[in-house]
Amino acid sequence: MELELDLEDKRCRARDLGLPLGRFKPGRFNAITDVEGVRVGHATLIEGDGPLAVGKGPVRTGVTAILPSAGNIFMDRLNAGAFVLNGAGEISGLTQVVEWGLLETPILLTNTMSVGVVSDAVARVMVEENPGIGDEHDVIIPVVGECDDSWLNDITGRHVREEHVRAALASAAGGVVAEGAVGGGTGMITCDFKGGIGTSSRTLPEVFGGYTLGVLVMSNFGKMHNLRVAGMPLGEVLAETYRKQKRREHSYGSIIAVLATDAPLLPHQLNRLCKRVALGIGRVGSYAAHGSGEIITAFSTANVVPRRTRKMVYKMKILLDQRLDPLYEAVMEATEEAILNAMCMATAMTGVNGNHAPALPLSEVRRFLDATRPVFARVNKRPDRPATPAGKEPQAGPREGALTAGQVAPTDVRGAEGIPFPTRPTPDDEGTPT
16 A cells, blocks of 8 residues: 555665755764763653543653753753744743743743653752752742653653653763654654654864854654655655645644753853754744744753852853854754754654554655666765855865864954954054154
8 A cells, every 4th residue: 555655664864765854963972962961851641542532532642851961950050042943832931031031941842732740850850859949949940841752652641650750851961862653752743744853963074163053853844745755745646645645734733842061051052043943844844834833942061050158259161252253153054964964864653533543654755866876976965164155265274183272263253252354454553654
């Protein structure tokens, strides 16, 4: 049958297919956990089949926990930021993250109707670990993101419990991250194919600072005809093959993205980086539809902002704004790959009322790739020189690894304060012999 093409495809990550996914190299695990200290854990709930019986199932949901650091995130907070491309969704606690520019709780991902119970469970765990919360210290608002998995899951049955949240937190670890239909992504769909959790990372060359960034998504957006895989209009072709496939019609879905980096960034810089995550989401086919929520949050592990200190001034390292361009490019690449990883790793799933989400047919992806491989083979993807300002001719850049971040000079256009160099002498210089 045409609709069972995916059954012949062994699941693998997008990069294993040989897709052209940008010019920057991934980290060791090609995951958000490549940023030192970041850990990820899942609790996956899959129970029952058949017609929807609210409160009984079928259940296709779960929880994903992202621990931003190896230490106590409540006592040693991190710079953070966010961006909302379209707000038909939610990350609870995001208002405070934006206001203070700080992250002080783990980040949890789940289904829409379980945000409350997940937030409550995280609060309980954090109070157990930090008894001074609400007394000696301020109260907390846990950061919990959601997507609607109701097409496959008994979402109003609210099957996520406190023990599942604790399990996700307890299982959080570095290294390889499980992807596809796991954790909060268990019941999620992307462009009418099975989606879920996906992650990817990039490590910049030393000439660009040598920084690492990672993106993790809970991907649940889009229609099939919009799907783009490495720029190829695969969705338009597959839409004909799957034209008789029943699919969700009343929900465009959403996506939550979490960005981590060890680059020393201020909150406003993290906000800007989050906007480029949105561009990466667009590369896969999202146009941020009316009923969709594209919400991104980010944090930097480079500076720890202590909750307790006798000092009046806190000093931190800060990357100059004009050094952000390589990070912008890298985060777009990592976001695109994270979404594709979610789809490539996810297997087909049948949920409530027999609703079926087929797996992305990797054989079709390979066929498209084979047709374009001769073109991509001629492309030089090495990031061997910094980006050149508009109107400037390219100049020979330093060899990769030849310079450290501190040795790289400011751009020709802007000085260290981000202000254009004067184009004519200042009044004090007028008349000065040269």
